[in-house]
Amino acid sequence: MTIWAVLQILILILIVVGSVLAVWLKDLLASVIALGGSSLLLSLEFYLLQAPDVAIAEAGVGAALTTAIFVLAIRKTQRKEEE
Amino acid sequence: MIVALPFAVGGVALLVCILVCMVRLSIGPTAADRAVALDTINTLVVATMILLGAAFNEVVLLDVALVYALLSYVGTLFIARYLEGGLD
Numbered sequence: 001m002t003i004w005a006v007l008q009i010l011i012l013i014l015i016v017v018g019s020v021l022a023v024w025l026k027d028l029l030a031s032v033i034a035l036g037g038s039s040l041l042l043s044l045e046f047y048l049l050q051a052p053d054v055a056i057a058e059a060g061v062g063a064a065l066t067t068a069i070f071v072l073a074i075r076k077t078q079r080k081e082e083e
Numbered sequence: 084m085i086v087a088l089p090f091a092v093g094g095v096a097l098l099v100c101i102l103v104c105m106v107r108l109s110i111g112p113t114a115a116d117r118a119v120a121l122d123t124i125n126t127l128v129v130a131t132m133i134l135l136g137a138a139f140n141e142v143v144l145l146d147v148a149l150v151y152a153l154l155s156y157v158g159t160l161f162i163a164r165y166l167e168g169g170l171d
Contacts, residue, residue: 003091010098014105021109029165033117036158037108037124041101043151044128048135052147059151063125067158071165 008048015041026081032070039063090138097131118162125155 018038025031039062046055101124108120129152136144 003088003095007091007094007098010095010102014098014101017105017109027114029114029162030111030117033114033121033162034108037105037121040121040124040128040155044131047132047144047147050139052144055147056150059147060154063151064154064157068161071158071161075165 008045011041011045011048015045028074028079028081029071032067032074035070036063036067039066087138090134093134094131094138097127097134101127101131114162115166118159118166121162122156122159125159129155 015038018034018041021034022031022038025034039058043055043058043062046052046058104120104123104127108117108124111117111120129148132148132151133145136142136148
């Protein structure tokens, strides 16, 4: 196993961890933050797979736009998830 | 694809740093801790992109890191304004 494969496997593990956190956390603001981290690392994975334009699109939509819109939605509704 | 070994080792080291920040993002007691962890992950991802752009020896790949560094603060800005109680 080359060190190249180690790099990709580490990124994929981190993406899975971030996605599980986004589903698992009850505080919706923390969930949005975890989703932002997961989207960030997905952009890094696109970058590693030699698709820089897809990485730019993912960075613009995932990091900036999605987080801002979700935070605005949480502001209008409520922060804690109901049981 | 052949990547020089020092670049790959540096990339793995940066990813270990991202892993540590992800631990703080998961256990952080307050939302401010998580927001700071997300901002640190932003910076580390930009650093990894620049390192890999140097490893692949292509100038085009640096533009991605540039656009990302220009866009990544917006999410942190919105979270910070929400925590402060603004955003009306």
